[in-house]
Amino acid sequence: MYGGGNTFEHIKSNGLEEEDPKKLAEFEARIDRGEKIEPQDWMPQLYRKQLIRMIEQHAHSEIIGALPEGTWITRAPGFKRKLALMAKVQDEVGHAQLLYSAAETLGKSREQMIDDLISGKSKYSNIFNYPAFTWADSCFISWLVDAGAIVNQLANARGSYGPYCRALERICAEESFHLKYGHHCVIHMATGTAKQRQMMQEAIDRWWPPMMHFFGPSDKISVHTEILMRWKVKMGSNDDMRNQFLDMYVPKIWELGFTIPDPNLKKNEATGRWEYTEPDWEEFKRVINGDGPCNKERLAVRRTAEERGRWVRKALLAPKSQYVIPLA
């Protein structure tokens, strides 16, 4: 998991007129040739800023995403699920570590990024502002939210910034196991008892609207990001990503005998695109700006974890001169 649905600010002034035109042309030519940009290379300020923003959001999504799933580790039914879920969530925290490191190569420290997360300044994937009420919700997340993230991440792995691409390659390899685990869980729910099927159907009904939001606002209303597409920061439009996800996973959900709570959902065979009821973008905006069911809780948990761990981080930085011996 969990990256996806990155939000990009409207670029008011791209500041490109202040960049050295020769260097800018060389930079763009390198990207056109499919070369990767490395940390020590010249890059426009806007590129650096947007990449930090994107990688940081992705890293935050990993550690915040570990919270709704993490609460199911202690409740996972049976050894097989307990062990797999522990390993999965551990992977996600590991992804956060990889991604913070990738973002640090652009000049922002992990501490600054985490401060911006807990102050509410930086965003994370909106979907984690929704609660995971039952075991079936955790199955939905493991299968379908991870699936959505893979769609995004496979695209982003072809982007232009070397450290991010390399982190994503490793992340995608691990994600493919998460997807198998999640699918396996959902299949067991689908083919299990009536109660299990009902739990899973209810989870699908609950999570479908946030899942549609996951890929970000519709292209019709989303901010223009042509320059980011040209620089291979953003690798596909939100609607394209959403369509790819629907194309891959709606048939699989239907195959398991579940319904999807959108009567208008169908594939237009003529265009090859999926049609659906327009997601409620007002709700999306409201939730991303802090007013979702779990925003406050997620940030409060993260903030508490940071505060409780501060003494450990401080002790690690302590210079030898501060040693105090002995205690009475």
Added chain:
Amino acid sequence: MIDEIALKELIYKMADDLLILGHRNSEWTGLGPLLEEDIAFSSMAQDKVGQSYALYQLLHDLGENDPDTVAFMRNAEQFHNCQFVELPIGEYDFSLVRHFLYDTADALRFEMLSNSAYEPLALLAKKIKGELRYHTMHADIWIKQLGAATEDSIGRLQESLIQAFPYALGIFEPSEYEDQIKADKIFEGEEILQERWMDKISAVIGSTALALPDLGTITPVYGGRKGDHTAHLQPLLDEMSEVFKIDPTADW
């Protein structure tokens, strides 16, 4: 001829310890003091739960119920873990001190068991002790580092050490089958284990600004091995089996 009742009692207490401590350590997932520690605790928790599974499997081979039923369907008084492992994770200093005290004992226990006359246990112990090597390495590094860093970190660790120590001695609560398992050469016994443990932890603590409590003044917290537990265990088990018990016959 091996005494099966004595053997099972030994395996049950080890398995229950590992399951409960693994469960507790997994509660750090997503909440660790730094990402690297979050990952480390989570990884060690997986090892512990995996080790408990392997031990329950040994019990299953000896005629007990399957691992899922044994782990998810018993009540607190049927568990043989020491009370130490069921205590809440507390702050990181307590979890770290528990990790150090428990895992040092566990590494020594499985080292001893790798020579057990009960072959399946000896084989498993050889595998587990390889994993535990990394757990004790991790614990030692952190105790040495935080136990000699700031006044705050030293104070916290010292306080946790004092709090944890009587419970840690409960790891070595003698079994009523102690003589039997020694005679059968299954295990050399809790007393020898405790002596070796004292040597090991004293060496690590000696290299820090921490001090071990005086063994002579402490009453060990016993009872866990006989099913006598703190109020913390039953809620842990209720949480663990919350989904499983929706339908214990279902395949999740």
